[in-house]
Amino acid sequence: MKNAAELTTTMRRGEIIAAVVLLLLSAGIIAGAWEMPVGSAAQPGAAIFPLGLGFLLGLISLGLLLRAVRLRGEEAAEPVQIGHPQIWLTLFILFIVGLVFDWLGYLISATLLMAVLLRSYSTLRWHVVLLAAVGASIVSWLIFSQLLDASLPMGVLEPLLR
Amino acid sequence: MKNFRLSLRSSLPVLAVAAGLLSGPTVGAAEKYPSRPIEIIVPTGAGGGTDLVFRQLADLVGPILGTNVVVSNRPGGGGVIGTIAITRAKPDGYILGGLWNAPLTMTPHLNPVPYTPQDYLPISMADTSPTVLCTKKDFPANNGKEFIDYLKKNPNKFTYGNDGVGGTIQLTMERIFLPLGVKARAVPFSGAGETLKNFLGGHIDIYGGSMTTILPYVKDGSAKCLLVTSPRSVSSMPDAANLTELGVPDRSTLLWHGLIAPKGLPADRAALLEKAFQQAARSPQFREYMESRGITVEGSSSADFRKLIDSEYAAMGEVMAQIGLGKK
Amino acid sequence: MMSYLIDGFALALRPDNLLYCFIGVFWGTIVGVLPGLGPLAGLTLLLPLTFHLEPASAIIMLAGIFYGAMYGGSTTSILLRMPGEAASVITCLDGHEMAKQGRAGPALVVVAIGSFVGGTVSVVGLMMFAPLLAKLMLQVGPAAEFALMVFALLVMSLIGTGHVLKTVTMILLGLVIGTIGLDPITGYPRYTFGLIELSDGISFVGMALGLFGVSEILLNLENIANVKPIRPTLKSLMPRWQDLRDAAPSIGRGSAIGFLFGFIPGISHVISTFVSYAVEKRISKHPEQFGHGAIAGVAGPETANNATTGSAMIPLLVLGIPAIPATAILLSALMIHGLQPGPELISKHPEIFWGLIASMYIGNFMLLILNLPLVGLFVNLLRVPYAYLAPTVLLFCIIGIYSVNTNASDILIMVGFGLLGYLLRKFKFDAAPLLLAVVLGERIEVSLRRALIISDGSYIGLLQGGASKIFVSAVVLLVVLQFVAVLLGYRKKMFSDV
Numbered sequence: 001m002k003n004a005a006e007l008t009t010t011m012r013r014g015e016i017i018a019a020v021v022l023l024l025l026s027a028g029i030i031a032g033a034w035e036m037p038v039g040s041a042a043q044p045g046a047a048i049f050p051l052g053l054g055f056l057l058g059l060i061s062l063g064l065l066l067r068a069v070r071l072r073g074e075e076a077a078e079p080v081q082i083g084h085p086q087i088w089l090t091l092f093i094l095f096i097v098g099l100v101f102d103w104l105g106y107l108i109s110a111t112l113l114m115a116v117l118l119r120s121y122s123t124l125r126w127h128v129v130l131l132a133a134v135g136a137s138i139v140s141w142l143i144f145s146q147l148l149d150a151s152l153p154m155g156v157l158e159p160l161l162r
Numbered sequence: 163m164k165n166f167r168l169s170l171r172s173s174l175p176v177l178a179v180a181a182g183l184l185s186g187p188t189v190g191a192a193e194k195y196p197s198r199p200i201e202i203i204v205p206t207g208a209g210g211g212t213d214l215v216f217r218q219l220a221d222l223v224g225p226i227l228g229t230n231v232v233v234s235n236r237p238g239g240g241g242v243i244g245t246i247a248i249t250r251a252k253p254d255g256y257i258l259g260g261l262w263n264a265p266l267t268m269t270p271h272l273n274p275v276p277y278t279p280q281d282y283l284p285i286s287m288a289d290t291s292p293t294v295l296c297t298k299k300d301f302p303a304n305n306g307k308e309f310i311d312y313l314k315k316n317p318n319k320f321t322y323g324n325d326g327v328g329g330t331i332q333l334t335m336e337r338i339f340l341p342l343g344v345k346a347r348a349v350p351f352s353g354a355g356e357t358l359k360n361f362l363g364g365h366i367d368i369y370g371g372s373m374t375t376i377l378p379y380v381k382d383g384s385a386k387c388l389l390v391t392s393p394r395s396v397s398s399m400p401d402a403a404n405l406t407e408l409g410v411p412d413r414s415t416l417l418w419h420g421l422i423a424p425k426g427l428p429a430d431r432a433a434l435l436e437k438a439f440q441q442a443a444r445s446p447q448f449r450e451y452m453e454s455r456g457i458t459v460e461g462s463s464s465a466d467f468r469k470l471i472d473s474e475y476a477a478m479g480e481v482m483a484q485i486g487l488g489k490k
Numbered sequence: 491m492m493s494y495l496i497d498g499f500a501l502a503l504r505p506d507n508l509l510y511c512f513i514g515v516f517w518g519t520i521v522g523v524l525p526g527l528g529p530l531a532g533l534t535l536l537l538p539l540t541f542h543l544e545p546a547s548a549i550i551m552l553a554g555i556f557y558g559a560m561y562g563g564s565t566t567s568i569l570l571r572m573p574g575e576a577a578s579v580i581t582c583l584d585g586h587e588m589a590k591q592g593r594a595g596p597a598l599v600v601v602a603i604g605s606f607v608g609g610t611v612s613v614v615g616l617m618m619f620a621p622l623l624a625k626l627m628l629q630v631g632p633a634a635e636f637a638l639m640v641f642a643l644l645v646m647s648l649i650g651t652g653h654v655l656k657t658v659t660m661i662l663l664g665l666v667i668g669t670i671g672l673d674p675i676t677g678y679p680r681y682t683f684g685l686i687e688l689s690d691g692i693s694f695v696g697m698a699l700g701l702f703g704v705s706e707i708l709l710n711l712e713n714i715a716n717v718k719p720i721r722p723t724l725k726s727l728m729p730r731w732q733d734l735r736d737a738a739p740s741i742g743r744g745s746a747i748g749f750l751f752g753f754i755p756g757i758s759h760v761i762s763t764f765v766s767y768a769v770e771k772r773i774s775k776h777p778e779q780f781g782h783g784a785i786a787g788v789a790g791p792e793t794a795n796n797a798t799t800g801s802a803m804i805p806l807l808v809l810g811i812p813a814i815p816a817t818a819i820l821l822s823a824l825m826i827h828g829l830q831p832g833p834e835l836i837s838k839h840p841e842i843f844w845g846l847i848a849s850m851y852i853g854n855f856m857l858l859i860l861n862l863p864l865v866g867l868f869v870n871l872l873r874v875p876y877a878y879l880a881p882t883v884l885l886f887c888i889i890g891i892y893s894v895n896t897n898a899s900d901i902l903i904m905v906g907f908g909l910l911g912y913l914l915r916k917f918k919f920d921a922a923p924l925l926l927a928v929v930l931g932e933r934i935e936v937s938l939r940r941a942l943i944i945s946d947g948s949y950i951g952l953l954q955g956g957a958s959k960i961f962v963s964a965v966v967l968l969v970v971l972q973f974v975a976v977l978l979g980y981r982k983k984m985f986s987d988v
Binding site: 207208210211213214217221234235236237238239240242243246269272273275276318321326327328347348349350351352355356358359360362363364365366374375377378379381382384451454455 | 530531534538627628629630631632672674675676677679686687689690755805809810811812813815818819822825826828830831832833834895896897940943944946
Binding site: 011014015018022025029032033036037039040041042043044045046048049050053054056057060061063064067080081082084086087090091094095097098099101102106109110113114117118121122136137140144148149150151152153 | 520521524526527531535653655656658659662663665666669673675676678680681704707708711712714875876877878880881882884885886888889892893896898899901902904905908909912913916917918919935938939942943946947
């Protein structure tokens with residue numbers, strides 16, 4: 001099944017892209033290390049290690065690039081499909097939860113996450129999903145925050161929970 | 163344990179709202195303090211020496227204040243992350259900070275941090291302890307003066323372990339070395355334990371760090387401590403010269419633990435907290451706990467604590483400038 | 491020694507101490523299973539309870555948490571491909587593959603048995619060789635540590651499943667990620683972009699849960715309709731005779747590797763896992779099965795990391811030095827009772843040392859008895875339909891990652907690395923070398939720079955001291971050989987040649 005949220009590429013093209021990205025990254029690493037203190041032989045500074053790694057990574061990504069360009073046959077043409085609507089949705093909602101976690105607090109964030117994911121993955125109806133999400137969020141809060149003393153934010157509900 | 167406190171509370175939201183309305187912000191001045199648990203943010207991981215000091219204090223100060231006092235750990239960035247959280251907290255006396263030297267008086271000179279000594283209110287310093295320099299038993303010096311003379315005669319020959327470049331131990335030692343003209347190579351380790359291990363293995367010449375860690379080796383005779391960073395001598399380290407004997411009594415830096423609050427804390431609450439923490443620090447339990455490891459209990463006043471922080475902050479800035487550290 | 495050991499058992503078998511030992515190992519299992527909690531959280535939580543116990547009981551209970559957590563650590567790795575800590579990263583590789591094939595039961599059983607054997611071997615080692623190993627540990631200074639870490643990196647390049655270039659790329663990328671944060675030597679901020687949240691580097695648990703746990707879920711989402719819950723039967727719970735026969739030699743080698751590598755400062759439990767994995771893969775008749783559910787790839791590493799627990803106690807008990815954060819809490823617990831660990835602990839307070847040794851034999855046995863029935867319980871988790879299991883797992887990931895540093899930006903890190911992990915798997919790059927290189931990176935750099943400060947900038951000076959001479963020359967030899975081997979295209983034969 002093919003749909004808009006999916007990207008199709010080949011192993012060879014993917015490796016070439018990866019190698020180019022890594023090459024750019026190594027340039028960035030070297031540029032960043034350039035600003036750092038070099039120190040002396042007896043007091044090697046902060047720059048030395050990242051600088052060396054940057055050059056090594058650059059070399060190895062050149063190697064990767066060469067290998068990928070020369071890649072032929074079955075391995076090169078192997079199709080690779082990336083993405084699926086639910087993958088993007090999952091990443092998106094996790095990202096949102098990360099952003100609002102401290103502000104909304106654990107209970108609301110967890111309810112949000114569970115509701116969206118359960119609704120998306122399963123065929124449950126909305127009211128069942130909501131009930132399950134609220135339940136999961138409260139039960140996990142009781143277990144982790146109250147029983148196991150893990151620190152979880154109370155967020156906007158703080159005045160009520162204290 | 164505090165299990166299921168929530169279930170009880172959340173079943174009474176109506177009451178909570180009602181209570182909130184009754185004691186609302188309009189009557190702030192008259193509100194009873196403390197009326198709910200107080201949190202001490204300790205900017206280090208759980209279970210370390212610093213963390214334990216504040217957990218002890220929290221247990222002792224709770225009954226005095228008549229509320230629960232809990233420690234929460236906020237590690238990271240050598241204490242900077244937790245300190246930021248403290249200085250940015252609401253100054254209502256429900257969030258305090260449990261600090262030690264580095265994040266307040268040292269790190270700010272080394273790296274940019276978004277707070278200054280004016281962003282917090284020192285409440286009370288709980289305890290202090292000097293640090294020591296120690297050598298193996300065959301080192302050709304047997305007292306503090308010989309030790310310093312020998313180091314002076316051999317500049318940059320000996321290595322001393324410490325807790326990191328720009329860390330408490332290095333700055334404490336360089337602050338003494340500078341006026342005495344001593345030059346030794348500082349090898350940074352992650353703490354006293356790692357320093358001790360490398361010292362015992364013979365990879366460095368001199369141990370620099372807390373007294374507690376090296377004490378067993380002084381007792382069994384394999385190490386001798388020749389310098390203590392306080393103006394007075396310490397009974398468990400008879401060979402160690404103090405700074406008065408070395409002629410630099412004003413160059414002393416002690417490790418300390420103390421309570422701070424975000425600036426803007428109402429004066430009456432600050433006074434209440436100051437008294438309560440002084441009382442807790444001077445309690446026999448705390449004294450016994452600290453003195454068993456060679457730490458002196460202080461329980462200082464807020465004003466004295468402020469003075470110490472300010473002078474240490476200035477001194478550390480100078481030392482760093484002189485040894486070529488500091489903000490780039 | 492026998493009379494001391496008998497006294498120790500008398501102390502450890504006292505009903506109250508048996509109870510404390512059980513509480514410790516039970517609690518350790520719980521915090522070990524939950525990702526993000528780990529032994530450190532478990533120890534801190536129970537530490538205040540020990541203030542009122544007698545010192546021997548306190549240390550028996552706390553040590554139980556420490557080695558108990560090592561047992562539990564692999565459970566989520568096997569069931570959900572969620573490594574809660576660096577030492578269980580390797581277990582994900584074959585452990586979770588086994589679970590997918592419906593063999594989670596045998597994997598968990600083998601882990602329990604291996605952990606028991608490894609844990610027991612390490613106690614025997616602690617009992618017989620503690621002072622000797624302590625001396626060896628002291629010999630390992632910064633120069634020797636550097637050599638050991640380089641050796642570990644070389645071994646790491648053997649664990650990948652893909653092309654060697656890809657594995658090396660991942661190692662380098664891991665080392666680069668490891669440099670993010672304040673320079674551990676000078677405190678200079680590197681690649682932090684002015685963010686204080688990055689000053690301690692990127693959260694390891696965030697990376698691990700992202701690269702493994704989240705990416706696995708993303709991959710499964712592609713055909714969520716077809717992901718069938720695994721329905722384990724009683725028969726499939728227990729390992730087959732063949733499984734045990736395959737695992738037994740790996741468990742033996744894992745014990746030896748874990749014990750021998752125990753002297754490496756700080757991260758022996760991590761290094762021992764991938765050294766064991768590499769060895770198992772090298773000597774296996776079917777190296778191609780590794781990464782696809784080879785039982786030896788689970789049994790060896792899990793045995794090895796438990797076999798380091800005894801050595802981890804040596805610096806604490808013999809030298810009074812807490813080498814890792816978990817033993818720092820044990821140190822605190824002893825000092826609260828006025829006991830100073832160090833050279834005089836064993837002679838002045840033999841009851842502490844021998845009581846602890848005896849309790850560790852008993853505790854390891856308790857853990858075996860405790861963990862075998864739990865296997866049935868855990869495996870049943872996989873019966874939950876994936877549409878419900880996946881959101882719950884993601885929720886646990888968030889709880890775990892947040893509770894480590896109380897920092898919501900770590901959740902974003904997990905999401906980012908989840909995506910990265912997904913792409914890496916699509917293009918057949920291994921995530922494990924990347925993660926392990928992050929752990930090693932800082933130690934490699936710091937040990938080399940410390941060694942250079944000590945030698946005053948002289949590279950020849952690095953060779954001072956017996957241990958560093960041996961380790962450094964051995965590694966130089968290995969590097970040269972490996973380099974030549976790569977040039978000649980003989981890399982695969984490399985380790986059997988040396």
